[in-house]
Structure formats: C-alpha cells, structure tokens
Amino acid sequence: MEEPQTLKYTPKDFKSDQEVRWCPGCGDHAVLNSIQKALTDLGIPKEKFAFISGIGCSSRFPYYMDTYGFHGIHGRAAAIATGVKTVNPELSVWDITGDGDALAIGGNHFIHSIRRNIDINIILFNNEIYGLTKGQYSPTSNRGLVTKTSPFGTVEEPFSVGELVVGAKGKFFARTVDSNVALSTQIYIEAATHKGASVVEVLQNCVIFNDGIHEVVTGKEVREERTIILKHGEPMIFGKENDKGLILDGLKLRVVKLGENGFNEQNILVHDAHEPNPGIQYMLANMKYPDYPVALGVIRSVTDHTYESDVENQIKAIKKDSKIKCMDDLLMSGSTWTID
Amino acid sequence: MAKNSKVIEREEVVIRFSGDSGDGMQLTGTLFSDTAALFGNDLSTFPDYPAEIRAPQGTVGGVSGFQVHLGHSEIYTPGDYSDVLVAMNPAALKANAKWVKPGGTIIYDSNNFSDKNIEKAGYKSDPIAEENLSGYNIIAAPISQMVRDALKDFGLDPKSVLRTKNMFALGMVYWLFSRKLIYTEQYFDKKFAKKPEIAEANKVALRAGYYYAETIEALSPVIKVEPAQIAKGVYRNICGNTATAWGLLAAAEKAGLNLFIGSYPITPATGILEELAARKDLGVKSFQAEDEIAGICTALGASFAGNLAVTSTSGPGLALKSEAIGLAVMAELPIVIVNVQRGGPSTGLPTKTEQADLMQALYGRNGECPVVVIAASTPHDCFKYAFEAARIALEHMTPVILLTDGYLANGTEPWKIPSMKDLPEIKPPIADPKEIPFMPYKRDSETLVRSWAIPGTPGLEHRIGGLEKTIKGTVSYIPENHELMVKMRAGKVAKVADKIPDLKVWGEDSGDLLVIGWGGTRGYLMTAVSELQAEGYRVSLAHFNYINPMPLNVADVFGKFSKRVVAELNLGQFADYLRMKHSEFSYRQINKVQGLPFTIREIKESCIKILEEK
Numbered sequence: 046m047e048e049p050q051t052l053k054y055t056p057k058d059f060k061s062d063q064e065v066r067w068c069p070g071c072g073d074h075a076v077l078n079s080i081q082k083a084l085t086d087l088g089i090p091k092e093k094f095a096f097i098s099g100i101g102c103s104s105r106f107p108y109y110m111d112t113y114g115f116h117g118i119h120g121r122a123a124a125i126a127t128g129v130k131t132v133n134p135e136l137s138v139w140d141i142t143g144d145g146d147a148l149a150i151g152g153n154h155f156i157h158s159i160r161r162n163i164d165i166n167i168i169l170f171n172n173e174i175y176g177l178t179k180g181q182y183s184p185t186s187n188r189g190l191v192t193k194t195s196p197f198g199t200v201e202e203p204f205s206v207g208e209l210v211v212g213a214k215g216k217f218f219a220r221t222v223d224s225n226v227a228l229s230t231q232i233y234i235e236a237a238t239h240k241g242a243s244v245v246e247v248l249q250n251c252v253i254f255n256d257g258i259h260e261v262v263t264g265k266e267v268r269e270e271r272t273i274i275l276k277h278g279e280p281m282i283f284g285k286e287n288d289k290g291l292i293l294d295g296l297k298l299r300v301v302k303l304g305e306n307g308f309n310e311q312n313i314l315v316h317d318a319h320e321p322n323p324g325i326q327y328m329l330a331n332m333k334y335p336d337y338p339v340a341l342g343v344i345r346s347v348t349d350h351t352y353e354s355d356v357e358n359q360i361k362a363i364k365k366d367s368k369i370k371c372m373d374d375l376l377m378s379g380s381t382w383t384i385d
Numbered sequence: 386m387a388k389n390s391k392v393i394e395r396e397e398v399v400i401r402f403s404g405d406s407g408d409g410m411q412l413t414g415t416l417f418s419d420t421a422a423l424f425g426n427d428l429s430t431f432p433d434y435p436a437e438i439r440a441p442q443g444t445v446g447g448v449s450g451f452q453v454h455l456g457h458s459e460i461y462t463p464g465d466y467s468d469v470l471v472a473m474n475p476a477a478l479k480a481n482a483k484w485v486k487p488g489g490t491i492i493y494d495s496n497n498f499s500d501k502n503i504e505k506a507g508y509k510s511d512p513i514a515e516e517n518l519s520g521y522n523i524i525a526a527p528i529s530q531m532v533r534d535a536l537k538d539f540g541l542d543p544k545s546v547l548r549t550k551n552m553f554a555l556g557m558v559y560w561l562f563s564r565k566l567i568y569t570e571q572y573f574d575k576k577f578a579k580k581p582e583i584a585e586a587n588k589v590a591l592r593a594g595y596y597y598a599e600t601i602e603a604l605s606p607v608i609k610v611e612p613a614q615i616a617k618g619v620y621r622n623i624c625g626n627t628a629t630a631w632g633l634l635a636a637a638e639k640a641g642l643n644l645f646i647g648s649y650p651i652t653p654a655t656g657i658l659e660e661l662a663a664r665k666d667l668g669v670k671s672f673q674a675e676d677e678i679a680g681i682c683t684a685l686g687a688s689f690a691g692n693l694a695v696t697s698t699s700g701p702g703l704a705l706k707s708e709a710i711g712l713a714v715m716a717e718l719p720i721v722i723v724n725v726q727r728g729g730p731s732t733g734l735p736t737k738t739e740q741a742d743l744m745q746a747l748y749g750r751n752g753e754c755p756v757v758v759i760a761a762s763t764p765h766d767c768f769k770y771a772f773e774a775a776r777i778a779l780e781h782m783t784p785v786i787l788l789t790d791g792y793l794a795n796g797t798e799p800w801k802i803p804s805m806k807d808l809p810e811i812k813p814p815i816a817d818p819k820e821i822p823f824m825p826y827k828r829d830s831e832t833l834v835r836s837w838a839i840p841g842t843p844g845l846e847h848r849i850g851g852l853e854k855t856i857k858g859t860v861s862y863i864p865e866n867h868e869l870m871v872k873m874r875a876g877k878v879a880k881v882a883d884k885i886p887d888l889k890v891w892g893e894d895s896g897d898l899l900v901i902g903w904g905g906t907r908g909y910l911m912t913a914v915s916e917l918q919a920e921g922y923r924v925s926l927a928h929f930n931y932i933n934p935m936p937l938n939v940a941d942v943f944g945k946f947s948k949r950v951v952a953e954l955n956l957g958q959f960a961d962y963l964r965m966k967h968s969e970f971s972y973r974q975i976n977k978v979q980g981l982p983f984t985i986r987e988i989k990e991s992c993i994k995i996l997e998e999k
Contacts, residue, residue: 092843107848113840116850118712124679128686132645157675360665367666372638376802381621
C-alpha cells in the first residue's frame, strides 16, 4: 500500500491554514518547525499522523499541523492518544504536552502510558512554569522559584522528567533544547521510529513568564561547556575544546578533564542507550549544572513489548481458537433451553 | 416421588436463600433458578450480597442472599416478600425474617443456632420467639450434623464436608417444590469432573436433603408451580451487565465497527468490563484504565479513530468523567457511557440500588452540554437499550448515557435469544473521502449530525477539540458563532426524538391515575398496576426508557388521566424533570431511597391513597 518513494513531503505540507498564535519569541515556534521537518523524513503518509494534546500553550500545537488532530482536555492527552493507538496501530500518534499538563494534572496518564509502553511519542515542553494561566509554578519549577502563586518562593521539590520516565519503566527518553533545530529534528525522528512510548523532554523557553530559565545551560556562550550531547556508541565527551568527559567513579558519575591526572579517551564512558539496565542512563538523565553538564540527545532507547501489538496478537490468537465467530454464536453459547 | 403428600398449586412463589457470605448461597440460588428455568417457569432472580468480600462470620453485615421468584404466569420482579426462607445461621434469619410472608416457611440449620451465633446476630436467647414467628411454618433442620453423617465415609476434611450444607438445604427446597435433582447433579459432574469425590459428596448431600424433607413431612404440602406460557424459542438466563455488554457487541457488529471499552473497575459496573474483556474472539479491545478519566479519554481516542467506543462506570465514576463527556459533546464524537447506578452520594451504598444519578446524567457538566440519556428497565432489556444507546451515539454523533442500576446489573431472568438478522442496521455518518476540504462541523440539514472522518483517510485531515469552533473547525471566539454552535448541538440532541418510539401505556389509555416510572423499577410498577387493575381501579402505567429527549407523545399520554404519580428510587428527580419539561401537568410522587427496590405493597398503598384523595 505505502509507496515511500512518492512521499516527498516538505515541512510546508504539514503546516495548517491556521495562524500560529504563540507569543513572538516563544520556544514553541522552533519545536513546531523541528517536528514538521522530522515528519518529512519518516516515509509515513500524511493521513497516518494524529497529533493529540491536552491544555496549555503547547497544546495548541495540533491546530498548526495539517494532520489529524485532537485538542483534548487538561492532562488527558496521553489517555486519548492511548485510545487512538490501541484501536489503530498503523497511525503515528503524537502526544504534545507540557510540564503542568503531563506531570501535574495528567501525571497518572503520563506514568501509565509509559508503563504500558504503548507506541506513542510524548513531546513534553518543559518551561518550568504555567504559561497559559499567566505564571504560576509548575511541578518542574526549582525550589525557591518566585511566581504568582509562590510569592515567597516554592517550598516544593521539582520532578525530574527523566527520573520519572525511568521510574515508570520507560524505555525511551531523550532531551533536547527548543532552539536547537538540528538536534531536535534528529531526536524527533528517533522518537517516532522507536517502537514503544517515547518521551522527549524539550527545554523550552517561555519568553513572558519564565524567560531565560534554561539560559544558564543552553545559552549560546555556555552551552558547549554546560551540556553534553549523548550519542549511542560514542564516548561521553563535551566542552568547547572537547576536553571534558564523564567517568564512573565508584557509584557516581564524575566530570574529568582529558589529559589531566592520567585521564584520556580510553577512560571515558561510552554511551549505551540500548542497555536495558537503566542505572547509568538514570544518572545521566539526572545530571544538573553546575556539578555536571546537562545531558541532551537520546539517553535511553530500549526495545521491548509494546502494548498495542500485544493486544493485537492476543486477539489474533484467541480468534483462531475460539468457536465464537460472530454475535449469533455468542448468543447461543453456554446453557440454553428451547420452548416448543 | 412424594406421592403421599398433599399438593397445592400456586401461580407464583418467592424463595430466598440466605447465609453467611461463605455459605455458597449465590450458587445455591443459581442452581435452583436453572432447574426452574429448565422446567419452564418464568422467573426473575436477585443476588443481595455485602460489599465486604468476607464480612465477619455470623454477623448480619456478612449475610449473603439470593432470591428467586418463579411462576406459572409472567414474572416481572424478583419478588419482595418470600414464601420460603432458607436461613443457614441466626444472622440470616435476623436480616430476612421481616421479608417472609405471614405464615411462610422458614428452614434453618439448627446446628448453627448456637448461643454464640445467636448472640453474634444480635438476639438475646431464642430467635424464633424474638422474631415472633409462631404463625410460621418453622423447620429446624440439623443440617450440619446431617451432612457430617451423610459424608462420614468420604474421608473428606471437616471443612469440605460442611461446605456441602448448602446442597442439603437445596435438596430440601427441591423436594418442597417437587423438582428434579438431575440438572444440579449434572452441574456437579461437569464442574468437578477432575475431582469426582467432591462431585459425589455434593450429590449425596443434595439427595440427603431431599429425602430428609420427604421423611419429616413437616414441609408438606408440596408446592407446585406449573410451567409458564412462554413464547416459543431458544432461551437463556442473562443478567443485566452481560446483557449490556452483549447489546454493545451486537451494535458493533451491526455497524461494522470494532468495539473498544475503556473502563476502571467499580461496583456494580465491573461485570460489563469483565464480559467484554473475555470477548477477544469477537475482536473487542478492552482497556483497564488507570482511572475513570482515562477510561473515558481512551474511549474518546478510540472514537476519534473510528471505533464504537464505550466506557462503563457507576455514579462516582460518572462524576469523574464529566469533563470528558463535555469534550465529547464539543467534539461531537459518538460514545456510550454506561452508568450502573448505585446508592449515593459519594461511596454511598456500593452494592445497593438507586435511581439517584438521573440529574447527574442529564445536567452534571459545565456549559450547555446536552447528551442523550436512556435507561434500561429489566436485566434482559439492557441488551436492547445498550444496542439503542450505541445506535443513537453512532447515527447522531453524540455521547449517550445509558442508565442501568445495581439491581438490573446483577438480577437475572430468562431471555428469548434474538437473532442478529432481526436487529436493525446501524449506519454511522462516515465522511465522504471525496469531500475535500473536510469541514468537521458541517451538518446534515435534517438531523444536524456532522460526519465522521476517520484518521488514516487521505485528504480528510482535520482538527477537533474542546475549544469552540466554526463549521470549518477553526477556533473561534466570535460571540454569535458560539451561540449558533450551542444551539446546533442542542438541536441535534433534541432531534433524536424523531428517531425513537412513542411512549406506551400499560393498561387503558385514560383513567383516574397514571403511574409514571423510568428505568429499573418497571417490573415492580407493572406488577402493582396490574394488581390494582384486577381490583377494579382505573390505573395505568407509562414507563420511560428514553429520557433525553423524551418521546414526542408524552403530553398526549399524560393528558388523558386525572392524576399522575411519578414513582422512583430517589427524592423526585424525574418528577422535577417532568415539572420542567411538561409544566402543564401536576405530579404526585412515590419515592424510596433505602438502597432497595420498591415493594408491590407500598406502591399499591400509595396509589390507592392518591386515588382516594379528593
């Protein structure tokens, strides 16, 4: 049926006729561009994409995509997307969500869709603030953040998205930065190709209510020193001069300088995103500036059972063996008696 | 058999088996019902069990009961007062003595009426005296001792021996009603094919009870209830939850769609999810969600993707689903929400019945948010109304709330099995793939129904969602557009009235009093009204299954009676709804909120009182 060679899409093919209404300078614009770019690369016909969202700034996303789209209710996108994918595994299903939508009101659906490993792509725009309601702290806001609902600073510990994904038995976790279109596009392609629930955390900037929140690590001047882009099978080296690396020191990760204290490339950890044991990946996902660089790229990508295909397989097997083939069979099954 | 005994014939009879929740009363009742059904009686059953899986032994809270109503004529209810009560312990007597008809028969296990058990049940010394049961036919049978004697050579442990007590009691009841043991014996042979000694022990206990009853003669006369005049056909017993599940399956087949159910376990609705989860052979995708909200949201996703989508729940779960029902109204997606009502509010009485979710179903959402509301009225017509709920949802692109209740869900009755070819086709308005660009909210001019474009269809890509939209699907805050769309959605639901049957009257179509009911009370109201009619009263019944919208002939029906009374298991929700929708009439009320169904007697008494009012 599919003829990939005829599917020569350009990002424009995925733009809807709707005027994009995010604030000028909002990181969401770049995410939209990166995803539209990524879709052109997947060889999937346009009608097979479904974008599902909840509520929040990011959740307006489906309106700007010329694909099937469903703008849901607050926190429930993962559940709606689960329904779509379960009944039609042929669709490429995307759940566009934010830190409030996925981790506060929708926390339950978030962890359970990850646990089930249903093949949906969860793109979580993390700006550490509630934007659409105009500036309240979110489940990822750092302790002490002063917002309209925390005028004296929050006294809550934030969630780390990667930690939550691993805790929920997640098989795919990646992190990117909204403005890095090249890296983001690559990650979205990998997330879409991965079979199972893929979570991509996008460090996204809200220009109005939390401007520059990620700047301390993602700023142009500092990003090479304060982030590390992980690639499967490659040593964990970073820095402007590629002069820093990560080693395992006892039970902890440690940043070392190459060429100092006897450390060279041979000592540096090699990234294994496919390792089922999430130990090292968990530590990588949790690295925070200033002790560590923040990890970007695909941190964990492990193949396992997926919910929707197990459901299909079970149905196929049971259909084959059951005597009940249609409703009339069912109606007449079991104990019956005849009145003449 | 039982040749020497006197025999009396009865039109109908009610038997209640009652014991500790571990005493096997549900099985006993079911086996008795099966035998009665195979004999050709019409019947209706109701299990009544505590919410606790194993409440403290011997306490009234732990009593589990199963009532069977069987007859030579048509049976509409599981009955209220029983002719025969089997009480396996003092607590069972305590819980049920007031529900035995004056002069009725009470069989009890005298070995179990120890001082300790008597005290546990809340009696002081002699339960029979304390209950003032001197005018009753009391049979004190040493059941525990007799099964011990009967099975002493079986080498079974004492616990397994005592487990057959219920079969001894069943044997006694079989003798009393002159029933064959063969069907029950066959059940044990099949059930314990791999443990023949257990099958044999149960059969021995059953026969011991039968012969004991014959010997003591105290039980005579034997009561005969001849087979009912029942329409020809193939029958089965069915409970409301299974009938609901099967009605949805039948609708999916008739619509040519796959069925998806997203639900979270909740009493008394869980049986629907369980039944559909077992139907993988018919391609059902059942999803046990992480919560009630995920139940409906996965179903909405499934509906968006082109399935017949269902979520099942009970009152508290319906409350949790409210926001998503609003989304379904806004997105104009078909979905069936089954609410098996239980006693509320909050956790309320989870295992008991009530009709108090009507207003929640009609209005429990934000905004102008109309949905179709229909209600089933007997265990087996849950099939018909589940099918109807799905038909209306699919053909009118709207959420439909189907109200059943705990009583219908667990009650069983014989059902003449329909043939799929006799059910109507269901034709969902699938979008024409050539109609590009697809406009999600373009409507059929007559029904106001939008069409359904399924993801995967080339060219029909579109967006829907909870924000107000124009016909094209563009988000719009234009005041006039919002008002127009609100009216369109309301009009679409109102127009469903054109596609539903008229309200029917049971009895004469004019008279002194019209009894008005809805949903699961039908059997009680029909029985009470027909008894009143037989006594010469000019009373009829109008029973509603379609609640929003209502049938178009309601005013015509109501106007032909001098008085109207609305009988329902709540404080008057349907009465208030009628006062709003048909304010030209006045309505009296009969209400009960005890977690129990009506009794025939209380409906008749209330009706006679109203008839006597000046």
